Amino acid sequence: MTVTVRFAPSPTGNIHIGNARTALFNWLFALNNGGRFIQRFDDTDVERSRQEYADNILTDIAWLGIEPVAVEYQSKRFAIYEAAVVKLKAAGLLYPCYETAEELDLKRKIRLTRRLPPVYGREALKLTADDRAKLEAGGRRPHWRFLLPNFDTDPFSPRRTEIRWNDLVRGEETVDLASLSDPVLVREDGTYLYTLPSVADDIDLGITHLIRGDDHVTNTGVQIALFKALGAEPPAFGHHNLLTAATGEGLSKRTGALSIASLRADGIEPMAVASLAFLTGTSENVVAARDMADLAGRFDLSATSRSASKFDPADLVVLNRTLLHGMAFAAVAERLAALGIAGAKAEPFWLAVRGNLDRLADAVAWWRIVAEGPIEKPELSDEDRDFVRGAFDLLPPEPWDGTTFRTWMDQVKAASGRKGKALFMPVRLALTGLPSGPELADLLPLLGREGTRARRP
Numbered sequence: 001m002t003v004t005v006r007f008a009p010s011p012t013g014n015i016h017i018g019n020a021r022t023a024l025f026n027w028l029f030a031l032n033n034g035g036r037f038i039q040r041f042d043d044t045d046v047e048r049s050r051q052e053y054a055d056n057i058l059t060d061i062a063w064l065g066i067e068p069v070a071v072e073y074q075s076k077r078f079a080i081y082e083a084a085v086v087k088l089k090a091a092g093l094l095y096p097c098y099e100t101a102e103e104l105d106l107k108r109k110i111r112l113t114r115r116l117p118p119v120y121g122r123e124a125l126k127l128t129a130d131d132r133a134k135l136e137a138g139g140r141r142p143h144w145r146f147l148l149p150n151f152d153t154d155p156f157s158p159r160r161t162e163i164r165w166n167d168l169v170r171g172e173e174t175v176d177l178a179s180l181s182d183p184v185l186v187r188e189d190g191t192y193l194y195t196l197p198s199v200a201d202d203i204d205l206g207i208t209h210l211i212r213g214d215d216h217v218t219n220t221g222v223q224i225a226l227f228k229a230l231g232a233e234p235p236a237f238g239h240h241n242l243l244t245a246a247t248g249e250g251l252s253k254r255t256g257a258l259s260i261a262s263l264r265a266d267g268i269e270p271m272a273v274a275s276l277a278f279l280t281g282t283s284e285n286v287v288a289a290r291d292m293a294d295l296a297g298r299f300d301l302s303a304t305s306r307s308a309s310k311f312d313p314a315d316l317v318v319l320n321r322t323l324l325h326g327m328a329f330a331a332v333a334e335r336l337a338a339l340g341i342a343g344a345k346a347e348p349f350w351l352a353v354r355g356n357l358d359r360l361a362d363a364v365a366w367w368r369i370v371a372e373g374p375i376e377k378p379e380l381s382d383e384d385r386d387f388v389r390g391a392f393d394l395l396p397p398e399p400w401d402g403t404t405f406r407t408w409m410d411q412v413k414a415a416s417g418r419k420g421k422a423l424f425m426p427v428r429l430a431l432t433g434l435p436s437g438p439e440l441a442d443l444l445p446l447l448g449r450e451g452t453r454a455r456r457p
């Protein structure tokens with residue numbers, strides 16, 4: 001069977017680096033196994049879900065380099081959930097309950113005082129057709145619970161029933177179904193909780209590996225039981241650890257902090273985001289992966305830490321710098337052109353400045369410096385100004401290349417007796433207006449003799 005995975009956020013906000021981690025775990029798993037990645041939007045909550053967020057999420061994952069083979073919306077798949085409900089009801093595995101939240105709370109307290117586990121006691125299973133009719137005549141609407149397979153013949157005598165799975169990340173996991181309440185799958189108003197649509201979709205879409213955050217470990221026992229109740233073989237499960245902010249606080253979609261969109265707007269490269277989102281909390285060092293294939297080569301689910309991992313947004317800038325420094329011109333030519341950096345000089349310019357950029361857009365200031373001169377007129381002491389003027393009078397004749405600067409400085413050194421910083425810094429200031437930046441040897445051919453002379457103080 002073709003490996004098939006899905007990333008299933010609710011489109012209730014923009015995704016952050018923690019959500020990107022889940023998407024990447026799935027995508028890299030698919031890449032390494034010749035599999036398919038499905039983008040699924042869990043948008044059954046119509047109040048909170050918005051198409052705009054779904055669109056943003058599609059933009060974000062595309063920017064990261066993830067290519068879904070299909071995009072599905074749960075809001076368009078209700079027929080599948082209704083069919084699952086019919087199937088479960090016919091099998092006697094979905095039963096109507098009428099308790100209010102207060103009544104359930106009271107029941108729970110009573111069970112605790114009797115030293116019974118505080119799970120739902122299945123009292124609604126005892127209701128007769130008459131009881132139900134009366135309750136409904138009184139205005140009550142049922143919610144529907146899934147009868148967990150944790151008993152032999154008598155549902156009122158549950159027994160320890162272990163559901164086991166070999167988690168792709170965490171290894172052997174066990175849940176005792178007797179420790180759980182029968183989960184509500186359908187609410188009073190007919191809306192679905194997450195469990196049933198998710199499992200019905202995973203079956204319908206042929207999901208073979210279900211990879212998600214470890215906040216869902218506790219849902220897995222019930223879901224495996226539901227897969228089986230619906231006549232399907234459960235997929236393999238893998239639960240990766242979650243990322244937390246440096247403070248240890250969990251990341252939330254609603255805060256918008258560190259959203260993928262904000263990082264993109266801030267000029268962080270997609271592979272910097274992907275490298276940090278994916279490699280934090282694995283056994284691999286957090287280094288900048290050049291591309292997805294590079295990242296996929298570092299993919300080892302079982303080597304992922306089981307505890308939450310702090311990530312440091314400051315690392316993004318470091319990774320970004322590393323990526324830019326090694327980036328070939330062909331990889332950025334289009335983006336540079338969009339910034340107005342184009343023409344015959346664009347490539348040598350890129351190779352000269354890429355080592356000095358925190359963000360790609362920083363290239364714009366350098367392009368301007370190369371084309372027009374220092375952004376602010378450099379302040380030179382009288383002595384340095386005289387020195388630079390003398391130096392400019394010694395500019396070698398064209399043609400210029402990467403060796404010209406050296407030739408020129410050798411002459412200036414011999415003529416002035418200056419060396420080291422005293423020799424180079426006033427020249428750098430005169431040429432760029434800044435005390436640091438790209439190698440002057442690389443900049444000089446870009447300026448040309450005329451462009452250089454125009455900067456004579």
Ligand code: GLU
Binds near residue numbers: 008198212
């Ligand atoms: N919509 C669920 C979530 O975002 C999906 C969980 C799952 O992957 O099963 O948490």
